[in-house]
Amino acid sequence: MRAICATDLSAASEAAIENDTCLQCLGRIGVDGIHLVTVVPANVHSGMPGVNFEERRRQGLDQYRTVIEDAGFDVETHVVRGTPYRRINGIAETVHADLSVISSRGQSPLENRIIGSTARNLARTTVVPLLVNRVERATDDPEVVRERLFQRVLFATDFSENADRAFDAFSYLHHATEEATLVHVRSPKDEDVDTAVSPQEQLTEQARTLxxxxxxxxxxxxHGDPADEILAVEAEVTPSAILVGSKGRSRIRRLLLGSVSEEIVAQATGNVFLVPPSRTV
Structure with a gap:
């Protein structure tokens, strides 16, 4: 498997990329090649002669490369210019990546509603499963919040095709997973919907597989608001990661806030593994 590790060379990125336990977890689920990607925003200019942002970032990636190669991975580096989430998605498609990894310090409730962060934009548009690796906030020397990325997984499902695709990720995650909590939330609009098989029975069937x-x-x-209830379960069981499917990448949806997956990415305390719909050929 190939993974894209996106970095802005910040302390938060360094904490995630150079964490031995996180790297071991990626290895356990089958990742053997890592593409390190850093994007120089198109509107960033040196402002003075002799300053080369691309070269400085290349030097930074070379430091990461050594750590990751010593952990047993094949490594390629990419320094590109443009809009970060677009370039990360483009490289993921070009190298046929199996997943992308990005670190995120998390945000305050107010900031969660501001469009603009690379992690939030990737959550809307990612073309491959996306791991948002949560890093401590408000510290100059941050650590990852939960090192064992997939040891305890909270899987949130509405039994849709997108959720089933996310569940399929256990086919490789199970090599690193010891415990799983399966959650279904019935929202008020679901209360009057009759189903041939109850949510409890459907969860039980998935549990047998695990x-x-x-x-x-x-x-x-x-019962209640799906995002609120999923986050409440996270607070109770403190999983390593929340596993959830997303609903797609239409142009209109890229402009909207409020989907369950986006709210979870924005507000979860720990890691989030977001699985998008299949790519159309």
Whole structure:
């Protein structure tokens, strides 16, 4: 498997990329090649003679390369200019990446509603599964919040095709997963909908699959706002990551806030593994 690791060479990026345990977790799920990507925004200029942003970033990536190669991965580096989330997605498609990784310090409730962060834009538009690796806020020397990326997974499902695709990620995540909490939230609009199979029965069927891989599971059926309830479960069970599917990348949706997956990416305390719909050929 190939992974894109996007970095702006900040302390938060360094904490995530150079963390031995995080790298080991990527190796356990089958990642053997890493493409390090840093994007110089198109509107950033040196402002003075003799300053070469591309070269400075290349030197920074070379430092990361050594650490990652010592951990046993093949590494390629990319220094590009443009809009970060667009260039990251473009490289992911070009190299046929299996997932992308980006660090995020998280934001305050007010800032969560401001469009603009690379992590938030990638959550809307990613072309491959995206791991948002949460890093401590408000410190000059941050650490990753939860090192063992997939040891305890909270899987949130509405039983849609997108959610089923996210569940399929356990086919490789199970190599690093020991515990899973499966959550379905019935919103008020679902209360009058009759289904042939109850949510509890559907979760139980998925749990059997995970238990066959040796993963201890627990089930939660909740009622209320999906994003609020999923985040409440996260606070109770403190998973390493929330696994959730997204609904797509239409031009209109890129302009909107408020989907369950976007709210989780913005507000979750720990890591989020976001699985997008299949790419059309």
């Amino acid at each position: 238990e066959n891989w040796g993963i201890d599971t627990q089930l939660e059926v909740r």
